Amino acid sequence: MLPRHSAVTLEQVARQAGVSRATVSRIVNGVSTVDPALAERVNVVVKQLGYVPNLSARSLASRRAGAVALVVPEDVERFFGDPFFGALVAGIQGKMRGSGFLLDVLIAADDPRQTSDLLLGGKVDAAILFSHRIEQSFMSMMSASLPVVLAGRPSDATEPTCHYVDVDNRGGAEFVTRHLLERGHRRIAMIRGPEDSPAAADRLQGYLDAHEAAGIEPGPIVAGDFTSAGGVAAAERLLDEGASCTAVFAANDLMAIGTMGVLRRRGLRIPDDIAVAGFDDVPSAADTVPPLTTVRQPSREQGAALAEAALALVAGEQVEQGQVLATELIVREST
Amino acid sequence: MLPRHSAVTLEQVARQAGVSRATVSRIVNGVSTVDPALAERVNVVVKQLGYVPNLSARSLASRRAGAVALVVPEDVERFFGDPFFGALVAGIQGKMRGSGFLLDVLIAADDPRQTSDLLLGGKVDAAILFSHRIEQSFMSMMSASLPVVLAGRPSDATEPTCHYVDVDNRGGAEFVTRHLLERGHRRIAMIRGPEDSPAAADRLQGYLDAHEAAGIEPGPIVAGDFTSAGGVAAAERLLDEGASCTAVFAANDLMAIGTMGVLRRRGLRIPDDIAVAGFDDVPSAADTVPPLTTVRQPSREQGAALAEAALALVAGEQVEQGQVLATELIVREST
C-alpha cells in the first residue's frame, strides 16, 4: 500500500521559487504582509507543481480542523427517506458555504467509540447532532471538549448541558388541535410518535394542552413510529377498537398519509366522515387526496440556525443555549 | 478561539504509565508484540485520562487517512429526497463498517477547488463519486493521485480513465418497454431524464432498442428531470399536446408517481385507459394505487460494490474497471 498522496510539499514549492517555506505558507494562506510581486511568482510555481496543502499537517500545526461534523443516526434509509432531513441539511450547507468550513456528514456507527474518536480526534471543530437516541453521558463527554449543537431539544432536559435548535412542536400541535376543536370536533384521536422522541412527546403535549384549554377530554391515543407503515397499523388498531372519533391527528405527515389510506380503504370519506391532520408539511402533503392539513416547521431555517450556532461557538462567541423556531398551521382540505 | 482539543496526548499517557510513547502507541494500535500485563496497565491509564488519538497527527505520520469520501452533488434536497440514494449509501456504509475505514459524506461545493483540495489534501484515501455533472478533466486530475470510483458510468466514455460501478439501465429500460409491447401497446410515450445524466441516456436508449427490435416506431418523448414535480409537468405537457398513447414509461419512479397523479386527476384509469411504468423500484412504488410496474436496480449491491472497489484500490489490489449490475423487471398492476 504505497502512499498515494501527491507528495508535492510546501518545501518543494519554496525551493523551486527560491524563497522560504514560511513565505509560501503565508502566500497560500493569503496573509497580507507579503510582496505582491513575490506572491505572484510563487503562485505560478504553486500551480505549476500542482501543490495542494496537506490538511492533516495543517490542522496539526494550527490546532484547528476547518470542518464541522454532521452526525446522523445509523438508520441510513430512514434518514434519506425523510424530506425533513434533506431540508435540514440544505439549511446547514447553505450557511456553511463561504464560511471557510467544510461539512462532514458522518453516519454514526453503532460503535459509540468510533464516533467519539472521530469527534474528539481533532478532525472537526464542532459537531451538529440529530438528537434521536443519544445517551446523555455520551453527549456531555462530547461537549466537554468540542462545541456541540443539537437538532431538536435534548431528551433529558434536567441537565441542559448543550446548545440546541428546536422547532415549536408543542405549539404547532396545539394549533392544529385547536383548529380541529374549532371545526366542531369533540372527539379527536391522536397517533403519537415513538416514546423516545422529544419531538413526539412535545406534540402529544400540545394536543393535550389544547384539550385542557378547551375543557374537553382528550380522545383515544395510539402509538406510532413516524413511518407510513406505522401510521397504517395505528389507524387500523384505532378503527378496530371501535373508537368513536370524528378526527385524527397524526404526529407526522408520513403517519397521516398512512392513516388516510386506511380510511379510504374502509370507505370513510375525508373530511366528511373523519378529518385527518398531520405534522411536518412534507412536499407530498399538498398532493394527497384530499390535501393534508398539517403544521409546517421551518427546517431550512433550523438547519441554518444550527450551522450558525456551531460556527459561532467555534469562533468563541457567546450563543444562546436554546433556540425554538415558530411553527405554522397549514389548513388544507383534509379537515 | 482557543484550541478545544482534549489535549491529552500519547506523551502524557506514557509518562503517567511510566513507559515510552512508542509502547503506548503500539498498545493503542493493537500491535501484538507487547506484554499483556503492561498493555493492561497502560489501558487503565488511557481510560483514566480519557486519551483519544489525534487523527491528524496519525495520518500525517502514517501517510494514510483511514477514511473514504463519498462526494455527492450540490443539490442536497434532491439527493435526500430520492430513496435511491439512501439505498446506495446504505450499501456503501454496510461494506465500510468493520473495514476500519470511515465514510465521510461530502456535499460538493460549487467550487471545484475546494473539492479537489479536500480530496487531495490527504484527508481521505479514496473517493466515491456520483457521476452526475463531473468534468472529465477534473476527474482525471483526481484519479491521478487518488483511487476514484464512480457510481454510474462516466458520461464521457471516450477516455475510460477511472473505475465505476453501474447498473444495467439500458437493459432494464428495454425489458420494461418490451413488456409494454407484449401487453399490446403500440404507442408508448416516454418521459426521459435530464440530458446530462448517463443513466437517463441509457434508459432512453433501452426504450428505443425495444422499439427497434419490435419494428415499431417510438412514441412521443418528453423531457423530465427525475423529480416528482417534473413528472407532473411532463405528463401534463404530454396530455395537453394531445399525444395519443396507451402507455407511458417514465425514466424513474418519482416521475412515474407524478404522472399517475396527473392521470387520475384527469379522470383516466390506470392501467385500463393508460398504463404507467417507472424505473428504480423505490419503496413507495409498491404502495401506489395501483402498484407501479417498474425496474428494480440493486442499489444496495451497487453501493457495496462501490465500497468494495474503493477499499480494494486503497489496498493496492487490482480491480476490474467497469462493473455493470443486472436490473430486474417488476410487474405490478399499473401495466
Added chain:
DNA sequence: TTGTACGCGTTATCAT
C-alpha cells in the same frame, strides 16, 4: 517584508 527554528501528536526505524 522575509527567514529561522521550534512544535503540533503520531508512526516507524533502529537499536537494545
Added chain:
DNA sequence: ATGATAACGCGTACAA
C-alpha cells in the same frame, strides 16, 4: 519486548 529518535508537512512566534 521496549525505548530513543527521526520523520510527517505545516503554522507561527521571533528575529532580522
